[in-house]
Amino acid sequence: MTAKSHLRGHPIEYLNDEWVYCDTKETTVETHKERPCGYCGEHATKEGHDACLGTLPGVMNACCGHGRLNEAYVQLWDGFCIRGKDAVVFSDILKKWR
Numbered sequence: 001m002t003a004k005s006h007l008r009g010h011p012i013e014y015l016n017d018e019w020v021y022c023d024t025k026e027t028t029v030e031t032h033k034e035r036p037c038g039y040c041g042e043h044a045t046k047e048g049h050d051a052c053l054g055t056l057p058g059v060m061n062a063c064c065g066h067g068r069l070n071e072a073y074v075q076l077w078d079g080f081c082i083r084g085k086d087a088v089v090f091s092d093i094l095k096k097w098r
Helices: 085-096
Strands: 004-007 010-015 018-021 059-063 073-076 081-083
Antiparallel strands (some): 073 081
16 A cells, blocks of 8 residues: 655655555655645745745744644744644734734
8 A cells, every 4th residue: 555645735655665646656756846836826935935825923933724724733933833714824923913
């Protein structure tokens, strides 16, 4: 049985001791920065942020979930982390304060 997961909205699988994209079988290690989000189709910003989020004030890191609401999160500098739908709502509020 092949292990499967998702990376930035793209289905991936573990083959021959490495993670590859299911559609092209390209290794994720070499191509993950070149691929747009599998959900919205946008490329990451030059800083590496999800295009739909950009830089959020007061946030250490965040992920939109790339179409998987339960995988969205916002981590604050004090270590507090908000996940799922609450993270999406929180990031939408922060985007208004940029």
